[in-house]
Amino acid sequence: MPKNSKVVKRELDDDVTESVKDLLSNEDSGDDSFKKSSLMIDDVQEDKDIDIEEGSDTEEERPAWNSKLQYILAQVGFSVGLGNVWRFPYLCQKNGGGAYLVPYLILLVVIGIPLFFLELAVGQRIRRGSIGVWNYISPRLGGIGFASCVVCFFVALYYNVIIGWSLFYFSQSFQQPLPWDQCPLVKNKTTAFVEPECEKSSATTFYWYREALDISSSITESGGLNWRMVVCLLSAWVMVCLAMIKGIQSSGKVMYFSSLFPYVVLICFLVRALLLKGSVDGISHMFTPKLEMMLEPKVWREAATQVFFALGLGFGGVIAFSSYNKRDNNCHFDAVLVSFINFFTSVLATLVVFAVLGFKANIMNEKCVALNTDKIIGFLNSGVLSHDLIPHHMNFSSINAVDYHQMTDIFKGVKETEFSSLGLDPCDIKDELNKAVQGTGLAFIAFTEAMTHFPASPFWSVMFFLMLVNLGLGSMFGTIEGIITPLVDTFKVRKEFLTVGCCLLAFSIGLIFVQRSGNYFVAMFDDYSATLPLLIVVVLENIAVAWVYGTDKFFEDLKDMLGFSPYRFYYYMWKYVSPLVLLALLAASIIQMGMNPPTYSAWIGELAVEKTLSYPPWGLAMCVTLVAFAILPVPGVFILRYFNLIEEDSNSLSAMSYKKGRIIQENSSPEDDDTSLIEGRTPSEVPSPMPGKSIYRKPSSSPTTDIDTAPNGRYGIGYLMADMPDMPESDL
Numbered sequence: 001m002p003k004n005s006k007v008v009k010r011e012l013d014d015d016v017t018e019s020v021k022d023l024l025s026n027e028d029s030g031d032d033s034f035k036k037s038s039l040m041i042d043d044v045q046e047d048k049d050i051d052i053e054e055g056s057d058t059e060e061e062r063p064a065w066n067s068k069l070q071y072i073l074a075q076v077g078f079s080v081g082l083g084n085v086w087r088f089p090y091l092c093q094k095n096g097g098g099a100y101l102v103p104y105l106i107l108l109v110v111i112g113i114p115l116f117f118l119e120l121a122v123g124q125r126i127r128r129g130s131i132g133v134w135n136y137i138s139p140r141l142g143g144i145g146f147a148s149c150v151v152c153f154f155v156a157l158y159y160n161v162i163i164g165w166s167l168f169y170f171s172q173s174f175q176q177p178l179p180w181d182q183c184p185l186v187k188n189k190t191t192a193f194v195e196p197e198c199e200k201s202s203a204t205t206f207y208w209y210r211e212a213l214d215i216s217s218s219i220t221e222s223g224g225l226n227w228r229m230v231v232c233l234l235s236a237w238v239m240v241c242l243a244m245i246k247g248i249q250s251s252g253k254v255m256y257f258s259s260l261f262p263y264v265v266l267i268c269f270l271v272r273a274l275l276l277k278g279s280v281d282g283i284s285h286m287f288t289p290k291l292e293m294m295l296e297p298k299v300w301r302e303a304a305t306q307v308f309f310a311l312g313l314g315f316g317g318v319i320a321f322s323s324y325n326k327r328d329n330n331c332h333f334d335a336v337l338v339s340f341i342n343f344f345t346s347v348l349a350t351l352v353v354f355a356v357l358g359f360k361a362n363i364m365n366e367k368c369v370a371l372n373t374d375k376i377i378g379f380l381n382s383g384v385l386s387h388d389l390i391p392h393h394m395n396f397s398s399i400n401a402v403d404y405h406q407m408t409d410i411f412k413g414v415k416e417t418e419f420s421s422l423g424l425d426p427c428d429i430k431d432e433l434n435k436a437v438q439g440t441g442l443a444f445i446a447f448t449e450a451m452t453h454f455p456a457s458p459f460w461s462v463m464f465f466l467m468l469v470n471l472g473l474g475s476m477f478g479t480i481e482g483i484i485t486p487l488v489d490t491f492k493v494r495k496e497f498l499t500v501g502c503c504l505l506a507f508s509i510g511l512i513f514v515q516r517s518g519n520y521f522v523a524m525f526d527d528y529s530a531t532l533p534l535l536i537v538v539v540l541e542n543i544a545v546a547w548v549y550g551t552d553k554f555f556e557d558l559k560d561m562l563g564f565s566p567y568r569f570y571y572y573m574w575k576y577v578s579p580l581v582l583l584a585l586l587a588a589s590i591i592q593m594g595m596n597p598p599t600y601s602a603w604i605g606e607l608a609v610e611k612t613l614s615y616p617p618w619g620l621a622m623c624v625t626l627v628a629f630a631i632l633p634v635p636g637v638f639i640l641r642y643f644n645l646i647e648e649d650s651n652s653l654s655a656m657s658y659k660k661g662r663i664i665q666e667n668s669s670p671e672d673d674d675t676s677l678i679e680g681r682t683p684s685e686v687p688s689p690m691p692g693k694s695i696y697r698k699p700s701s702s703p704t705t706d707i708d709t710a711p712n713g714r715y716g717i718g719y720l721m722a723d724m725p726d727m728p729e730s731d732l
Helices: 020-025 068-079 082-086 088-094 097-126 130-137 143-172 196-200 203-212 227-244 248-274 279-287 291-295 297-310 317-322 331-382 401-414 429-433 439-451 457-491 495-514 518-528 531-562 568-595 617-631 633-642
Strands: 007-010 037-042 049-051 060-062 185-187 192-194 599-604 609-614 656-659 662-665 694-698
Touching: 068 248, 068 317, 068 331, 068 457, 082 088, 082 297, 082 331, 082 439, 082 457, 088 097, 088 279, 088 297, 088 331, 088 439, 097 130, 097 279, 097 291, 097 297, 097 317, 097 331, 097 531, 097 568, 130 143, 130 317, 130 457, 130 531, 143 203, 143 227, 143 439, 143 457, 143 495, 143 518, 143 531, 143 617, 143 633, 192 196, 196 203, 203 439, 227 248, 227 457, 227 495, 248 279, 248 331, 248 457, 279 331, 279 429, 297 531, 297 568, 317 457, 331 401, 331 429, 331 439, 439 457, 457 495, 495 518, 518 531, 518 599, 518 617, 531 568, 531 617, 531 633, 617 633
Parallel strands: none
Antiparallel strands: 007 037, 037 694, 049 060, 185 192, 599 609, 656 662
16 A cells, blocks of 8 residues: 555445455444445554554554664574573583584474464564464464463563572672682681582582572472572562563663673683683584484484474564564564574584583593592502503603503503402593583583683683573563563553563562572473473464464465565475474473473482482472463463353453454354354544554445444454445455
8 A cells, every 4th residue: 555645435336355455444433335435544654553442542652673683682682592501502412412403403494483483473463462463363262372471471480590590600700719619618626627518529519509509408498598599589680670661662772782792702702712721622522423313203302392492482572572573574584584593502602612611521631630640659659550561651740641541551451350440530531521411500510610710710700690691681581571562462551560560479479499499499490381381382373373364364464464475385384394293292292291200309418419309299289280370371261262251341361352453342142152243333443453554444424323243254353344245254
């Protein structure tokens, strides 16, 4: 349509096959026959969408991104999170090194990019949060949006605790030496000795479990609040609240720093680590492909899970961010760009992690060689080993790993049966690199230990934990947006009040994570509050668009929105391949949960070791409740819709139906379970939540008070129609 406002008159005497746009133009509040009607198209600024609530004369401008760069940084900040730094490198090491990248890339193309594109497209097309989007697609599946909000809330509860931990370590990094550099001394009246728990483990392990968390021995021992962590958690929520209180207008500006700063730190770490001894050993070990592992189904399952969570699918944050875009934005380009930025960020983080771990392994290997060389000297002095076995060129004051391995090979050849009794360690750098660590163990133990050996270690520690804070905040912004935007769109509440209330509630509930046993609750929520519910949500999203709404109609919408038809590749991915892969992944996850009863790793302070424990009965009930509560909105809304239990004046769930052209109220019909009637009233002239222009009707004849009603259409979303028996039913 032309941008300049003008009046377009259409005579409807001829037989015309009505498109969606024609149906919209035929919605009249007072003309029974729609003859001699006209459309008035008001010019609206391209970067704003105006929403008007029914019965309200006030206009509300929908916020918009200041620039495309700001939007891309927001999506990158949301998708690139802590998992890219401490989960992807672990999976890469565990599942075949460089060979793991092959199934990951294949699954990224097969399910990652298509589903990411799908979420971007529906958010941009309908211009609502997750609740409004899925209520628009199919009211009976409107519970998908509520389920996304519940999962986002669960994830936000414990994810901000991790940011709090990072803030604590950040605050403790302004010291030389770092406080986790050495084991503390315990002093009594006569002597001083090393803390036994630290001596049995390591300085960084002791600091994490005892100084930072002050952890209890099991989930049943609360131990009271850890007040230092309470302050850190409060600080994290204050940061999130201040950044999100104005929506994308405030968080968008923060994205320039929170999204770009981690890349600066990662590049600096990579350059610094490559200059350290042993870094190349770590990288070569990392990317040496073990091709035989590609044949194992477990590798593909874990790659699919990582693709799924790395892009933030199902959370609602992707939909919320894209809903503030212009309608003609090329979201296909955005989907491909953000997906590959995410992938290359994971590879960059893996390079950094294993360059640093290679340096750490080299340090630990040198200590191992020195310790075992002292043992050999003792055996030589006691006569257990003969001096004739030692090569003449060796100098015990400067034994390196090559010399040590040469000596042990000689000992094995001469004293083959007695060698094991000598108790000499192999001191192989590969054994040190094969000690797979992930999550908090990588960030707060292994990496912190490596940084203690860096020159100017406090500087690098400050940079590292500031990077973790920014990575966490970028993901938190998207997670909170996935809660706030749908609720504001649906219930029309003030965003500022809702944001503050949400953050206060989350902080109050989050106090369970800053008890002495809080780390065990973090592990519980991480394992059970998101994995299975998110898989179910994304499966239903895919089915809703591809099979309920229809892939063909969705392609037509995309062509109308983007100006070109997407590749046919996406048609087959959305309709056949992605649903099958997601269902297989869901089945595998359920089977894995059934085969492995819920357990958690507890730190036993007396033994200074981690021990796997089973959850108590109330803990098992809590695990089941987390999963059930997250997916409950899906069947709940379906039942309410199916039996028409949501009344017209109901304010609950999704009583407001979003429709191209107007926001209308639903009126459930007792005569038909499959469809509901939209009662005709004199509607306010409300612009569409979808296009970027407002469409108003200017009747050419005097309005009438009686307007016939029409069925809601195939999927529960209908149009106000006149008494025209030949008018075809809307596909929407």
